[in-house]
Amino acid sequence: MLTLPVSEVDPFSPEVLEDPLPFQRQLREAGPVVHLSSCDAYALGRYEQVHAVLRDWQGFQSAAGVGLSNFRWEKPWRPPSLLLEADPPHHDAPRAVLEKVLGPRALRKLHQAWFADAEGLVDEVLAEREFDAITRLAQAFPLRVFPDAVGIPVEGRENLLPYGDHLFNAFGPHNDLVARGTEGIGALSTWVDAQCARDVLSGNGFGAAIWAAADRGDITGEQAPLVVRSLLSAGVDTTVHGLAAVLYAFATHPDQWQRLRADPALAKVAFDEAVRWESPVQTFFRTATADVEIAGVTVPEGKKVLMFLGAANRDPRRWHDPDVFDLARDPSGHVGFGMGLHQCVGQHVARLEASALLTALAKRVDRIEIAGPAKRHHNNTLRAWESLPLRVRLA
Amino acid sequence: MGDLIDLVVTEKSAVAHGVTALTLRHPEGRRLPDWSPGAHLDLVLPNGMVRQYSLCGDRWDSGSYRVAVLREPSGRGGSAFVHDRLRCGDRMAASAPRNNFRLAPAPSYLFIAGGIGITPLLPMIHQAALLGVGWHLLYGGRNLGSMAFRDELAGHGDRVTVVPQDELGLLDLPAHLPPPGPDTQIYCCGPAPLLEALQRLTAGYPAGQVRTERFVPAAETSAARDEPFEVELRRTGVTVVVTPRQSVLDAINAVGATVLSSCRQGTCGTCETAVIEGRPEHRDSILDDSERAAADCLFPCVSRSGSGRLVLDA
Structure with missing residues (x-):
């Protein structure tokens, strides 16, 4: 009989959110499964178990919520997502539709426009040699291309980031971060829901493509707005923090920047390596559908399992020198986008945005460095930056 | 083969006159790739023939696939071999499950099966029953003895x-x-x-409103290529x-041209790679038939060459 290690650390405390790496190391070393007394969840910090549980939708459901809140007996704060918070069979049709709408082939028609857009943005930003990479690049670029690609109106787009921030906070416990967002969330949700209606969306975007799928009977007319909502929920903050991660990585690894400049085709690999290294989405929960065994530990039915994607992505059992950001590494197989049938359906969109921005920067910038104190943004799920002052030298 | 799923036959049973059901598992009991009702597998039989069969088992059992094979006296030997x-x-290999016949959400369903055509519909029926929506199955066959899975359907009454x-x-x-209409x-x-x-x-x-799956004639499925390219x-x-025991992805990465996967x-x-010359043999579950026919990209984690030399943008 294995004894289950117990941790009393609150992984959602300001100290851990500021720098989760020491806690993640302790978690991995304590054992494959660790009971977290702060939230009565079974925590996984090693790659092998995180990878296995991500794929095992039969044993670990999403429909009871992928946050700490257990939808079996707690009311969700918004109608559950048809993608993220659903299991087969309900998950099948919305997922199949969105996979096609956001698939690599569907994105080809955006390629040229987004690369041109990135060059335009980079030209504007490089008018100054010092700037905040979070607002000027990491937020500015996705906000410039993604809402247009979905097809929502220009007015009100400032609501997207605070909505996403609260959504990702709400996967954690009811701490101060959640309390702070609760007041304004009603108005934000109303705005987001309104953008999902057929007549609000422009004729040639992802949103219209989702409604066209409803017209073909591939999903129902009731499902269509919720599938559009998934784009607006999960498609902005995550990309912002992914881009921030790769910019921070290059600012702190000048040799790797030179490597990218020498071979711009490495942009996609660089982005995935940054997603592995920083893990913009740090955690997700699942709920055991029966008494399920993980590495010899029985997780009782209905209990929450907390997967630390960030810890798995730096597990030395899986990765050589995991703390090193290295473009020579093959980051394939990281769990920063999840794995299995819930794996990030927008990952190709994120990679395209990142390739466009990095390619534009690599053309013009010879050197990137940190220009002042960088400040983390705390979120219960996301590893994020409030501010990242950069100084650049032009090529 | 490196890019295919290894499977072993763990059960073989006659489920009707001329119909044999196979249960397939990974030799080491590993989890098999996910599938949904309507999906089929390309099975590479131990004699080298490739045949497509609809999955008709239980997707909640992540460790097994079930297929049912009709003996086709006029076929080219795949069903006779089975x-x-x-x-x-016996060991065999399979591609990732692929689905061109997806069950979409609807208030109710009419399922129409002709003979062995019951196989893709069986998991759809289980799913409709699970969801509690209305459904009816119209099941035709030459004679009662030739109609598979009647025992599994018996509990559904009228x-x-x-x-x-x-x-x-x-x-x-x-x-x-x-x-006609959405109901x-x-x-x-x-x-x-x-x-x-x-x-x-x-x-x-x-x-x-009407979704059909035609049996793919045996002549249209290619033989498994077991020579290097x-x-x-x-x-x-x-x-x-x-080499036959290696995926294209592994071969690419072995020479240092990192293709992300x-x-x-x-x-x-993730590993989508543009094809400049050559005809890929697609084994992914992403591309639909028209995209496959375009032959302008492939997913090298599973797909191979259908025509000797391939030239890729990598």
Whole structure:
């Protein structure tokens, strides 16, 4: 009989959110499964178990919520997502539709426009040699291309980031971060829901493509707005923090920047390596559908399992020198986008945005460095930056 | 082969006259790639023939696949091999499951099966029952003895209409078809005359209300290639030889031209690589038939060459 290690650390405390790496190391070393007394969840910090549980939708459901809140007996704060918070069979049709709408082939028609857009943005930003990479690049670029690609109106787009921030906070416990967002969330949700209606969306975007799928009977007319909502929920903050991660990585690894400049085709690999290294989405929960065994530990039915994607992505059992950001590494197989049938359906969109921005920067910038104190943004799920002052030298 | 799923036959049983069901598992009991109702597998039989079979098992059992094989006396030997030669313990390989016949959400369903066409519909029926939506199965066959899975369907009472042709004639489609409209979707799998009759009767129905799957003639599925082939990586300026036991992805990465990947099962799409020359043999579950025919990209974690040399943008 294995004894289950117990941790009393609150992984959602300001100290851990500021720098989760020491806690993640302790978690991995304590054992494959660790009971977290702060939230009565079974925590996984090693790659092998995180990878296995991500794929095992039969044993670990999403429909009871992928946050700490257990939808079996707690009311969700918004109608559950048809993608993220659903299991087969309900998950099948919305997922199949969105996979096609956001698939690599569907994105080809955006390629040229987004690369041109990135060059335009980079030209504007490089008018100054010092700037905040979070607002000027990491937020500015996705906000410039993604809402247009979905097809929502220009007015009100400032609501997207605070909505996403609260959504990702709400996967954690009811701490101060959640309390702070609760007041304004009603108005934000109303705005987001309104953008999902057929007549609000422009004729040639992802949103219209989702409604066209409803017209073909591939999903129902009731499902269509919720599938559009998934784009607006999960498609902005995550990309912002992914881009921030790769910019921070290059600012702190000048040799790797030179490597990218020498071979711009490495942009996609660089982005995935940054997603592995920083893990913009740090955690997700699942709920055991029966008494399920993980590495010899029985997780009782209905209990929450907390997967630390960030810890798995730096597990030395899986990765050589995991703390090193290295473009020579093959980051394939990281769990920063999840794995299995819930794996990030927008990952190709994120990679395209990142390739466009990095390619534009690599053309013009010879050197990137940190220009002042960088400040983390705390979120219960996301590893994020409030501010990242950069100084650049032009090529 | 490196890019295919290894499977072993763990059960073989006759489920009707001329129909054999196989249960397949990974030799080490590993989890198998996910599938959904309507999906099929390309099975590489131990004699090298490749045949497509619909999955008709339980997707909640992540460790097994079930297929049912009709003996086709006029076929080229794939079904005869399964019936006469294949044994429990025999190994074979399969591509990732692929689905061109997806079950979409609807208030109710009419399922129409002709003979062995019951196989893709069986998991759809389980799913409709699980969801508690209305459904009816119209199941035709030459005679009762040839109609598989009647025992599994028996518990559904009068939701199932079984029509053996020798006793009751052909399926009376007009009597069972719902009116055009969003209330009932129709899913039909069976021989060509059945599909053609249905198409004639539903010509004016709205798009998406009638969904059919035609059996793929054996002649259209290619044989598994078991010889090495060359892949030229145009950007890297290197040509590699891909051996039968190696995926194209592994061969590419072995020469240092990193192609990013993730699922390694042909489902996530991360490793998409543009094809400059050559004809890929697609084994992913991402591309639909028209995209496959375009032959302008492949997913090297599972897909291979169908024509000797491939030139890739890598």
